[in-house]
Amino acid sequence: MTDEQDRLVIRDAATGAAVPDAFQRLWNPHRMAYIDAGREGTGRGHADDCPFCEAPRKSDEDALIVARGEHAYVLLNLFPYNNGHLLVCPYRHVPLYDEATPDELREMGELTQIAMRVLRAVSHCDGFNIGMNQGEVAGAGIAAHLHQHIVPRWQSDANFFPIIARTKSMSQMLGDTRRLVAEGWPAAD
Numbered sequence: 001m002t003d004e005q006d007r008l009v010i011r012d013a014a015t016g017a018a019v020p021d022a023f024q025r026l027w028n029p030h031r032m033a034y035i036d037a038g039r040e041g042t043g044r045g046h047a048d049d050c051p052f053c054e055a056p057r058k059s060d061e062d063a064l065i066v067a068r069g070e071h072a073y074v075l076l077n078l079f080p081y082n083n084g085h086l087l088v089c090p091y092r093h094v095p096l097y098d099e100a101t102p103d104e105l106r107e108m109g110e111l112t113q114i115a116m117r118v119l120r121a122v123s124h125c126d127g128f129n130i131g132m133n134q135g136e137v138a139g140a141g142i143a144a145h146l147h148q149h150i151v152p153r154w155q156s157d158a159n160f161f162p163i164i165a166r167t168k169s170m171s172q173m174l175g176d177t178r179r180l181v182a183e184g185w186p187a188a189d
Helices: 003-007 029-040 051-057 102-123 160-165 174-184
Strands: 065-068 072-076 086-090 127-131 148-153
Touching (some): 051 072, 051 086, 065 102, 065 174, 072 102, 072 174, 086 102, 102 127, 102 148, 102 174
Antiparallel strands (some): 065 072, 072 086, 127 148
């Protein structure tokens, strides 16, 4: 074994720190604000400092809300994975899917379907990633308030830029995206 090959062998935990491995890293230092807020007990743990409880109290433009229902509402993600990345949240401060009421779940499902139709119409996306992270251990940035992600996807959104330059190109400002989605949202009956 060469010295270079031997250097890559992890013999025990004490000598394994900083040894190169096969994993690539995606650095997201802006997410640390959520982690720090959780450590301090702010921003995630209580309804009085939860951004998803605060958003409906603001104007739609200030909170990036595109639609409001009776039990849930839709807003843009402040840190989107793609243009048009939406979140569907119940108004009630509840952390887990199985703690939501049938009315909240029904409306979240209906709003998700409408959001998909609107995003296809205004952004011409080819597909979606839809999901929820339940609890901090599962990756929920704001674990104390249930929310569902709707991420529009395009055939061409996996281009060289994020792969080579490790940078995600966002082609629209959040305010412009909010306006397009809100204007495309069907009027309430």
